[in-house]
Each structure stands twice: as C-alpha cells, then as structure tokens.
Amino acid sequence: MNEEPLEEPLTEIKPDLNGQTGFLPKEDLKRPVLSMLSLIAAGVVMMLIWWRVQENGWRWSLSVLVVAGLYLLNSRLQERKIPTSSWVLLGLTVLVGFIPALRSDDYTMLLSMPVTVVCLALLTADFFSGQWWQYRIREYLKAAFQALAAFFVGFPLIASMAVRSSANDPEQKNSGKRLALGILKGILIALPLLLIFTFLFAYADAVFESKIDSLFQWLKADFLSQLVGRIFLALFFTWILAAALWLLVTHSSNPIKIEPDEALLKPFLGMTETTIVLVSLNLLFAFFLVIQFQYFFAGEANIAPGAYTYAQYADRGFRELLMVAAIAGAVYYALASFTRRESKPIRLMFSILGGLLLLQVGVVLVSAYQRIIMYIDAYGLTSYRFIPQIFIFFLAAILLSLVLMELSNRFNRLALVLLSAALLFTLTLAMINEDRVIARHNIERATQGEELDYAFLVNSLSTDAEPYLFDVLGTGSLPQVLEENLEKVLACRAADFEARYLPATMNWLDLNLSSMRAKNLYEESQDLLSKWRFKTITEGIKYHVIMIDGQQIFCSPVE
Numbered sequence: 001m002n003e004e005p006l007e008e009p010l011t012e013i014k015p016d017l018n019g020q021t022g023f024l025p026k027e028d029l030k031r032p033v034l035s036m037l038s039l040i041a042a043g044v045v046m047m048l049i050w051w052r053v054q055e056n057g058w059r060w061s062l063s064v065l066v067v068a069g070l071y072l073l074n075s076r077l078q079e080r081k082i083p084t085s086s087w088v089l090l091g092l093t094v095l096v097g098f099i100p101a102l103r104s105d106d107y108t109m110l111l112s113m114p115v116t117v118v119c120l121a122l123l124t125a126d127f128f129s130g131q132w133w134q135y136r137i138r139e140y141l142k143a144a145f146q147a148l149a150a151f152f153v154g155f156p157l158i159a160s161m162a163v164r165s166s167a168n169d170p171e172q173k174n175s176g177k178r179l180a181l182g183i184l185k186g187i188l189i190a191l192p193l194l195l196i197f198t199f200l201f202a203y204a205d206a207v208f209e210s211k212i213d214s215l216f217q218w219l220k221a222d223f224l225s226q227l228v229g230r231i232f233l234a235l236f237f238t239w240i241l242a243a244a245l246w247l248l249v250t251h252s253s254n255p256i257k258i259e260p261d262e263a264l265l266k267p268f269l270g271m272t273e274t275t276i277v278l279v280s281l282n283l284l285f286a287f288f289l290v291i292q293f294q295y296f297f298a299g300e301a302n303i304a305p306g307a308y309t310y311a312q313y314a315d316r317g318f319r320e321l322l323m324v325a326a327i328a329g330a331v332y333y334a335l336a337s338f339t340r341r342e343s344k345p346i347r348l349m350f351s352i353l354g355g356l357l358l359l360q361v362g363v364v365l366v367s368a369y370q371r372i373i374m375y376i377d378a379y380g381l382t383s384y385r386f387i388p389q390i391f392i393f394f395l396a397a398i399l400l401s402l403v404l405m406e407l408s409n410r411f412n413r414l415a416l417v418l419l420s421a422a423l424l425f426t427l428t429l430a431m432i433n434e435d436r437v438i439a440r441h442n443i444e445r446a447t448q449g450e451e452l453d454y455a456f457l458v459n460s461l462s463t464d465a466e467p468y469l470f471d472v473l474g475t476g477s478l479p480q481v482l483e484e485n486l487e488k489v490l491a492c493r494a495a496d497f498e499a500r501y502l503p504a505t506m507n508w509l510d511l512n513l514s515s516m517r518a519k520n521l522y523e524e525s526q527d528l529l530s531k532w533r534f535k536t537i538t539e540g541i542k543y544h545v546i547m548i549d550g551q552q553i554f555c556s557p558v559e
Contacts, residue, residue, distance in 0.1 A: 029249055031077045032161035038077075039158065039245060042070045043238030047230055050237075055501065055510040056100050056109065062509075064097030064116060070241060071127060071248060078249055083130025086123065092423060093119035099430045104462035104514040107383050108429045115426045118419065121147060124247045129255045136412045139256070146247055154246035155239045271346045274339040278353035281331065285360040324361045324368075328399045332358060333414065336406055351406055358399050365396055380453065381441040382460070386434060394425045435464040443472060446482055454485060454548045458492045458555065463518035466493070470521050473528075485548050491532040492546050492555035494522045499556040 029035050045066050049059050068090060075082055082090075096119065099112035125143040126132040202209035332354055341347045369392050376385050401417045439461055446452035457465075472478065473486055501515055511519070522529065534544040534555060542558035 029077075029158065029161050030079060032158060032165045034077055035074055035245065035249075036158055036162040038070060038073050039155075039238050039242050040234075042066050042241050043234045043236075046237035046241075047234035049509065051226075051230065051233065053510075055515075057508075057510040057512045057515070058101050059509055060109075060113060060116075061098045061101035061512075064094060064120070067120060067241070067244070068094060070245065071123065074245060074249060075127070080128050082127065085130035085133055086127050089119060089123055089132055093123060096423060096426055099426065101512045102514065103430055103433070103464055104512060105383075105429075105433075105435050105464050106462065107387060108426070108434055111429065112426050115422050118422070120244075122419075124244045125251060127248050131255060133416055134412075135415050137415050140415055143247075146251060147243065150243040150247045151240075154243035158242050158246060269335070269339045271339060271341065271349065274335050274350065275353065277331075277335065278350075278357060281327070282353060282356050282360065285357065285364075289360060289363055324364050325395055328358060328361050328395075328402065332402055333411070336402075336411060354406060355403055358403055361399060362396065365392055365399075368392060376441075380445055380450070380456075381438045382456070383434060383438065386438060387429070390428060390432075391425065394421050397421065433464050435461045436468045439465040439468050440472075443478075443482075443486070447478065452482070452485075454489055454551060455553050457486075457489045458496070458553050463497070463514045466490075466514075466518040466521050469493075470525065487528060488532050488546050488548050488553075490525070491529040492534075492544075492553055494529050495534065495544050496556040497522060 046063060049062050049066070053059065071090075072082075093116060096112050097116040100109045103109060121143060122132045122135070125139075125146065126135070336350070336354065339350060341350055369389065372385055372389050372392075376389070398417060398421055402414075405411050405413055405417070439457065442452055442457070457469075469486065469490055473483060473490070478486070497515075497518060501511060501519065532546065534546055536542055536558055537545055537552075544555040544558055545552050546555055547553070
C-alpha cells in the first residue's frame with residue numbers, strides 16, 4: 001500500500017502497512033462540545049451511583065448501562081453506523097453486567113465483573129469496526145496498551161477539541177453567549193424574588209419555617225461538606241470515560257488487517273525438538289496414569305486410615321486439574337505456535353502427538369471430576385466444590401477446541417474461544433443459582449440421615465438461597481427436628497440480613513433483586529421467625545447467637 005499523500009483531507013484516515021493508524025489519529029470528534037457534555041453528565045451520574053457504597057446492589061449494572069448509553073449517544077453524534085457484531089457484543093455485555101443485579105452469590109458476582117470489563121474493553125476498541133470476534137491474543141494486548149495511553153490523553157484531547165470548536169464557530173459562539181447571558185439574567189432576577197417570598201412564607205407559617213430550616217441544615221451538614229469529594233469523584237469518572245470515548249471514536253473507526261493470519265513471531269522450533277518434548281510428556285503422562293491407575297479410579301479403596309482422607313484425595317485432584325490446565329494452555333499452544341511444520345507428514349505427526357497428550361490430560365480431568373464427586377458425597381456441597389465441578393466441563397471444551405483449531409489450522413480463534421468460555425461459564429453460574437443448588441443438595445442429604453452444617457447455611461450462603469429455604473419449609477415434608485432447625489437458620493439469617501441491609505444509611509442502590517426478594521420473604525414470615533429467641537454473647541463485640549443441635553451459631557452483631 002502506498003503512503004498517504006500529504007494533500008489529503010485531515011479528516012480522512014488511511015491505515016498504514018499493518019492496517020493500523022497512529023495513536024493520535026487524524027479524525028476529530030464531529031461534535032466535541034456535545035461529547036464533552038455527555039461525558040460530564042455520565043461522570044455525574046456515576047458519582048451519584050457510587051457515592052457512599054455499602055453493598056454493590058444495582059450499582060454495577062447501572063454503571064454498565066451508563067457506559068452503554070454513552071457509547072450509543074456518541075455513535076449518533078459521530079453519525080456512525082454500529083455493525084451487527086458490535087450489537088451482539090453490546091447485548092452480551094449488558095447481560096453479563098446485569099448478573100450482580102440478579103444474584104448475590106460472591107463468586108458469581110466477582111466472576112461477572114471482570115468478564116464485563118473485558119467485553120466493555122472490546123467494545124471500546126472495536127465498536128465501529130465489529131471485528132472483535134476475529135481478534136487474536138495480540139489484538140487484546142494492543143488494546144490494553146492503547147487503553148493505558150488513552151487514560152493520559154483522552155480527557156485533555158477531547159476538552160481541547162471542545163474549546164477549539166467553540167472558539168472557531170462564530171454562530172455557536174454567539175449562541176453560547178446569548179444562552180449564558182440569559183441564564184445569568186434569569187438567576188439574578190429569580191434569586192431576590194425567591195428570597196423575599198421564602199422569608200414572607202416562613203414568617204407567616206411556623207411549619208414552613210421549620211422545613212426551610214431543615215433544608216438549609218441538610219445543605220450545610222451533608223451536601224456542602226461532601227461537595228469537594230463529590231466533585232472529585234465525578235471528575236474521576238469523567239476522566240475514565242473520556243479515555244474510553246477517545247478510543248471508541250478515534251480507534252475503533254479503523255478496521256485492522258487481521259487476515260492473512262501471520263505469526264507474530266516466526267516459528268523457531270524444528271519438529272525434532274518438538275517431537276522430543278511431546279514424546280517425553282506423553283511417556284511421563286502414560287507412566288503416571290499406569291502407576292496411579294488405582295489412585296485415580298479405585299475410589300474409596302484408597303481412602304482409608306494410613307492412605308488419604310477425602311479432603312486430601314479431592315484436594316490433590318483439584319491441584320492436578322490446575323496442572324492440566326497449565327500443560328494444555330501453555331505447552332500445547334506454545335508448541336503449536338512456534339514449531340515449523342512445512343510438510344504434511346510433519347503436521348500429521350504433531351497432531352498425533354499433541355492429540356495423544358491432550359487425550360491423557362482428559363483422563364486426568366475424569367479423575368479430578370470423580371474426586372470432587374466423592375468429596376461432595378462425603379461432606380456435602382460448597383462453592384469450593386461446586387464451581388470446579390462445573391468448570392471442568394468448560395476446561396474440557398477449551399482443550400477440545402485446541403485440538404480442532406490445530407486440525408483446521410485456525411489458532412487465531414483462541415481469543416474468541418477463551419472469551420466465549422468465560423461468558424458461558426459466567427452465565428451458567430448465574431442461571432444455575434449456585435447457592436440454591438448448594439442449599440438443596442445439603443438439605444436433601446440431611447433428610448437421608450447425613451449431617452447438616454447449620455453454621456454453613458447461616459453464614460456462607462447469599463440471599464439467592466432464601467426462596468428455596470422458605471419453599472422447602474412450606475412443603476411440610478421435612479422431619480420435625482430438621483424443620484425446626486431450618487426455621488432457626490432462617491431466623492438467624494433474618495437477623496444478619498437486617499443488620500447488613502436495613503440500616504438507615506442504606507438506600508435502594510445497595511439492594512438487588514435477590515436481596516429485595518429476601519426482604520419481602522422475611523417481612524411475610526415474621527410470625528414464623530419471631531418465635532425463636534436469640535442469646536447475646538460478647539467476644540470483643542456483642543453478637544446474637546442461636547443454639548441448633550447443641551451448636552452455638554453466630555447470627556449478627558448487636559448494635
């Protein structure tokens with residue numbers, strides 16, 4: 001491609017030899033003043049959302065909507081068409097971003113947030129091009145470096161564009177002066193009238209006077225004392241959003257050249273050294289599986305005094321799972337990327353050796369899954385045991401994708417595979433409702449005579465479990481002792497909920513749908529819960545406690 005002639009218009013962007021443009025592109029914002037105003041408005045809204053945070057509640061989900069609205073508004077200001085693929089990613093981003101508004105489980109919420117951030121970053125880097133599904137790992141890394149640079153230049157550049165645009169447009173300048181002068185005149189006329197009428201009304205009515213006193217006291221005690229903090233928080237969010245908008249408008253407008261897919265680094269390994277590595281690993285894995293066959297598949301025969309406990313058995317299995325992930329992700333992908341495979345026999349040999357390695361890794365995954373199941377059968381279900389049980393299937397899918405990408409020579413789809421796995425895993429946890437599944441499994445075990453950890457039910461499950469706990473009590477199918485103990489559990493959880501979610505300083509932003517539903521259930525079941533009384537003990541601070549099967553369960557701190 002020839003170099004760009006100097007006489008071309010500054011508003012036209014021409015890609016360089018790599019299909020990229022410099023970090024300071026030649027396209028200006030079409031309406032920088034309106035874009036700047038949208039940034040300030042979004043920053044103020046974000047400040048209002050995140051001021052005085054006590055619980056996440058609706059905040060994260062509303063923030064995602066604010067960012068999405070900012071992007072859509074500025075796409076209209078720039079008169080740019082949004083590709084279908086960007087609409088798809090935007091929908092997925094909003095969907096994952098709304099998980100914290102629906103679920104209270106810590107693991108599900110914490111997983112959804114970084115996945116949402118990655119999706120927003122992809123939107124920012126590719127909103128007007130729609131190539132995100134073609135991105136490779138290198139495009140992800142490049143977008144990260146661009147975002148770091150945009151953090152420093154985004155706000156200053158957009159602000160300078162807005163100032164230049166106002167100064168260079170006489171009509172806009174005169175219009176702005178007239179508007180500013182009109183606002184000033186209106187304030188100067190209205191202010192003394194407001195003061196006069198307020199004084200007269202206050203003198204005529206004592207109730208009105210008390211309301212006015214309360215209003216100015218609130219302004220003095222609360223708003224004015226927090227004004228500086230609120231301004232700085234709004235400016236912080238405006239600065240961050242300006243960086244995102246700068247990348248959105250100036251960089252995502254330019255399609256990048258992805259095909260033909262050329263290696264970032266020229267392959268430097270010959271098939272000889274790669275064969276040695278793969279054969280060695282295959283022999284090691286085969287020897288390990290043969291020697292440890294009973295250890296893998298004998299089940300309870302290995303779990304006896306002098307051997308391994310259930311905890312040791314499952315814990316070692318999970319560590320092997322992590323080792324498998326490291327081998328599959330690092331070794332196989334690295335060898336496939338850096339090995340020269342010019343002829344068909346060499347490619348076939350690599351596929352056979354690599355496929356055999358991943359097949360043996362799959363056997364280890366089966367063993368790890370079996371260990372987790374045995375641990376759950378012995379001790380019940382927890383998040384630490386449930387999440388790996390689900391994740392194993394996604395890890396197996398990623399490993400299978402590696403094989404398919406090797407056979408089709410499409411390793412440039414690895415980034416899309418990893419993003420899809422992260423999205424699907426997050427959405428799966430949200431749809432399954434992890435804490436509901438955990439509560440149901442453990443209570444069903446208890447009905448079969450197994451031990452139930454009541455302290456775990458009280459302290460380790462989020463409000464996602466409340467609907468099931470109330471439903472199972474309403475069936476009347478539980479043994480009497482178990483039913484009474486679950487009533488105590490709910491009374492204890494209600495006390496903790498009240499201490500956590502219902503202080504006077506909290507507002508609706510601190511709640512989500514899960515906690516709102518729990519609040520309604522507790523209010524509807526006051527008669528059921530009020531028959532159980534708490535004891536108070538002091539261990540540094542005072543706590544409400546309740547006795548369940550002779551065990552002292554901590555419920556909530558005493559105010």
